[in-house]
Amino acid sequence: MEKHSMKFIKPVATLALGATVLTAAVLGTPANVAEAASYKVSKGYLISKTTGKKISGYKTYNGKVYKDGKLLNGLKSGVYYKQGKKASGTYKGKYYSKGKKYTGLKSGNYYKNGVKASGTYKSKYYSKGKLYSGLKSGVYYKNGVKGTGSYKSKYYSKGNLLTGIRTSTGSLYIKGELNKDLYLFEKELYNGSKLNKGLALYAGKLYNGSKLNKGIVEFNEKWYNGSTLANGSIKTPDGKTINVKDGIQILNAVEKATNAVEKAETSKTIAEVTAAQNLLTALEDGEVKTALQTRLNAIELAEKVATVEELTTALANDQVKSITLTADITTTTPVAPKVGVTIDGAGNKLAINTLSPEGNNTADGLYIQQDNVTLKNITVTGTHSDNLIEIYGDNATLENVTVSGGKKAGIYVNNDGVKTLTVNFNGVHTTDNGWNAGIGLSAQKADSKVIANFSGKNTFGEDVAVYSEKDSKYAGIYEVNGLENFVQTEIASQDKWIYETKALVSNAKYR
CATH class of the missing domain: 1.20.5 (Single alpha-helices involved in coiled-coils or other helix-helix interfaces)
Incomplete structure (x- = not known):
């Protein structure tokens, strides 16, 4: 079994x-x-064994890609093939490596996604695939690296315009150019290899042009002996012997006062005059003090004002002869320039909103009582109760002035004495003033005379009126020059300003 x-x-x-x-x-x-057993290559074509025809579309056979029976030379799904295999090389302007768009270096050219590119790659800068030499965003490159050297007449250090000392020559450069003037060059202080945080900058070295300064020179109000701050007794270029400490002159009381007066004469400001006056007050040398005081008193100040407080201070100072507005100013008190003063609005606005009650109030706005006052380049507005600008002083000049908001006249010229009062209007514009006139002229006495000279382009939103009633207190003498295309109107006895649609005067002399 x-x-x-x-x-x-x-x-x-x-x-x-x-x-x-x-x-x-x-x-x-x-x-x-x-499937492969169903194809074969015959005479360079991929064909079907069954039909004997070329294979349509894309087909991979024996590790190679065919298109419509032929080995593919071109792109399939973004991959580059040559003779059916993924290839390296340039195709339609793009470079491929093993079938894919290439990013990196090839034959010294920088590619990004197959295209010669601009940008930084491995710490070097390329432009259109090549290492770049030249300026890019203000940085100097040489063979792709931030360069040191001269380029288009300027010197660069590690790509940037050099401000500092060129090591090879010891010369001072400022923004890539050899320094040509006095220049105090300060190096940052290092503690070891790091920037020191506890100590200040070096005092610095003074250069004259591109080299260290030689001799005695004053720079930024300090004296230098060679390249460093001077100390002790030195002789200045004009032959004076002075004493200095750390570059600053040691002055006695007379020298300090004299320098202060000289500074005030140059600046023409209240602040510098006040500073000089304080030094003069403490000065003991009577003869010198008197001489310096005379110089100080002779200074005609020019003030720039931006606030009502600054304007008030300038108006109150007899030495201020020129006031320039640097901003719009609003005040609730009258503005009264002293004799010979010029107020330049510089295109700004002066709003005079006095708080006096409604009525026949004078001196409420811009009150020109003194002679030789000039007003220019300004717009004067206000909400006060009477005339916005009142002129009682002789030889007043209004140039490029706009007046708006007077309750009665925008500008009222009033000669209330036995004298001649002349006012010059050049480019004056009145608008939105009260029921009297844009400009009103008044000669109150029989021997009072008002001369109004017009020039330039003047525009009036209201009348140019004259208080010229017969046999009245306003029957003075009037002379109006320079007005064109205005009509003179006979005036009957009236007790108030003329209210007409046209100006009441033209070029005329009449009583």
Whole structure:
């Protein structure tokens, strides 16, 4: 029985092994192998064994990609192929490496996504793929690296215009150019290899042109001996011997006062005159003091004002002869210039909003009582109760002046004495003033005379009226020059300003 069993088992095992091989042959053959078995290459084309025709579309066969039967030369899904294989090279202006758009260096050219690019790569700057030499955003490059050297007549250090000492020559450069003037060059102080945080800058070295200064020279109100601050007794270029400490002259009281007066004469400001006056007050040398005081008193000051407080201070000072507005100013008190003063608005506005009650109030606005006052380049407005600008002083000049908001006249010229009062109007404009006139002229006495000279382009939103009633207190003499295209009107006895639609005077002399 045992021998029989052994003979029976052996064929069964053989049969099982054969079945396994058969199953693998039928079920385990890869699809691509079967598919590949359906193609062949004939005369350089991939064709179907069954139909004998070229294979349409893309097909991979034996590790190569075909398109419409031919080995692919071009792109498939953004990958570059040559003769059916992923390739390196340039295709339609782009560079590929192993089929992909290349980023990096190739033959010294910088590529980004296959294109020769501009930008920084591994600390070097490229322009259109090449190492760049030249300026980019103000930085100098040489072969892609921030360069040191001259470029287009300027000197650069590590890409930037040099301000400092050129090591090779010891010369001072300012923004890439050799320094030509006096210049105090200060180096930053280092503590070891780091910028020091506890100490100040070096005092600095004074250069004259590109080299260290030689000799005695004054710079930024300090004296230098060579390249450093002077100390002790020195002789100045004009031959004076002075004493200095750390570059600053040591002055006695007379020298300090004299310098202060000279500074006031140059600046023509209240602040400098006040500073000089304080030094003069403490001066003991009577003769020198008198001489300096005379010089100080002779200064005609020119003040720039931006606030009503500054304007008030300037108006109160007899030495201030020129006042320039640097901003619009509003005041609630009258503005009264002293004799010979010029107020230049510089295009700004002066608003005079006095608080006096309604009525026949004078001197409420811009009150020109003194002679030789000039008003120019300004707009004067106000909410006060009477005439906005009142002129009682002789030889007043209004140039490029706009007047708006007078309750009665915008400008009222009033000669209330036995004298001649002349006013010059050049480019005067009145608008939105009260019921009397843009400009009113009044000669109150029989021998009073008002001369109004007009020049330039003048525009009036209201009348130019004359108080010239017969046999009245306003029957003085009037002379009006320079008005064109205005009509003179006979005036009957009246007790108030003339209210007409046209100006009442032209070029005329009449009583």
